[in-house]
Amino acid sequence: MVDLFFYGTLRYRPLLELVLGRVGGDLDVTEVTLADHAVFAVQDQIFPMIATAPGQSAQGILVRGLTAQNLAALDYYEGGYDYALRSITVCLPGGEQVSAQVYFPTPGQWRPGAPWDLATWVAQSGALTLRAAEEVMAYRGRVSARDMRRSFPAIRRRAAAWLAAQARPEDPAHDLLRDVQVKAHKRAYVNFFAMEEMDLQFRRYDGSMSPVVNRGVALVGRASVVLPYDPLRDQVLLVEQFRAATYIAGEKRPWMWEPVAGLIDPGETPEQAARREADEEAGVTISRLEVVTHAYPSSGASGEFIHIFVGITDLSDIRGGGGVAGENEDLRSEILDFDHLMQGVDNHSYQDMPLVTAALWLSRHRERLRAAAR
Known part of the structure; x- marks a missing residue:
């Protein structure tokens, strides 16, 4: 049996119970403190880290009597974050000092940020972390913690x-339960x-x-798609890139002409993602986003949900673009006039459905957008 001190996200009981596979009444939990330590947010992450801090005290819980199976589950979950166990001494509410172990990050692995607060984290990231942990723990025994981390x-x-x-x-016509x-x-x-x-x-x-x-x-997740449109010049910008999915499916033209597109990160709005991707992929600044639709593009096979926009921009001012090298993106762009775009739609030249959807929407709203820009 092992006694562990938890200072961070695993103080959130639903998460702890999910990782351990044990319900709350089956756990021996006590509120404790760890002297000369503090808990900090990890920069650019949604989880915390513990570090030595003379004179400070880290709040946490002591969970007694954890089994080897429990420890293996925790090692899998924490191992993905590159944490390891270390022996420490914690203080019980009555002042008694007891030995325990705690997961410490590998030195230099993370950069500490501001002091971390459990209640704030639960409100902002608790549900997200709980859902993600369900997927992580489902692969225990099949995927290594190191591979899962990627x-x-x-x-x-x-x-x-x-x-x-x-x-x-909800759909009022159906009761999912x-x-x-x-x-x-x-x-x-x-x-x-x-x-x-x-x-x-x-x-x-x-x-x-x-x-x-x-x-x-x-x-896949959620994605934002934005077709950059310059109403003064009546031009759009398309990007072309190699798509492995279409190649694997047998497509003989796997380089696809598309609008700008990218996955939406947690905490990011579809609009923020659209503007970010327009800058990264095409080097354009979007002045205004027009909502085309939000929908499942292939509801029979994919759970991807996409937000499609037409982005009003100045296509005479392009700075950068080409994608993010660290994400293995390799793109080229082309500016073409509206009539050329619609000729491609009518000739069935384009194989990307969001592009066709955005182009058809633009054909219905083009005069309004051009009038507003004059």
Whole structure:
């Protein structure tokens, strides 16, 4: 049995219980402090770190009697963050000093930021972290902690997308608790993308339940798509890049002409992502975003949810672009007039559905945008 001190996100009981696979009543938990230490936010991350701080005191919980199986689960979860156990002495509420262990970050791994507060973190990131942890722990025994760590940014994007979907209004015509029954749920694959499968039944239009069917989905997250448009010059900007997905599918023209597009990071709005991607991929500054639509582009196979915009810009002022080298992006751009764009749509030259959608929307609203720019 092992006694552990938790100072950070695992003080959040739902998260601790999920990682351990144990309910709260089955845990021996005591509020304690660790002298000469403090807890700090990690710069550019949503989790904290502990560091020596003479004269300060770190608040936390002591969980006694953890089993080897519990420790293995924690090692998997914390191992992905490159933390390791260290022996320390904590102070109980009555002043008694007891020995325990705590996960410390590898020296130099993270940069400390401002002092970290549990309640603030729960309000801002608790639900996201809990959802992400569900995916992480589902792969224990199949994917190493080190390999899982590389997928953390993508896992958080998927968690944020799931929370966003849960926040959208329910369909008044259907009661999901009654009309969909999940018999089995398998997380089949994790990397930059993920694949999940379910055996489920759904209510048919005659009121009966369907047979149990197996269905899979490719999970990506949420994305913003923006077609830069200069109403004064009546021109748009497109980008071209190699798309492995279309190549793998057998496409003989896997270099695709598209609008600017990119995944939405946790905490980022679709509008912020659209502006960021326009700058990174095309080197343009968007002055105003016009909403085209927000929808699932391939609801039979993919869980990706996209926000499509037309971005008003000045295409005579392009600075940079070409994508982010660290993300293996290699793009070229082309400016073309509106008539040329629509000729490409009519000739079925474009294979990217968001581009066709944005172009057709622009054809309906072009005169309004041009009149406003004069």
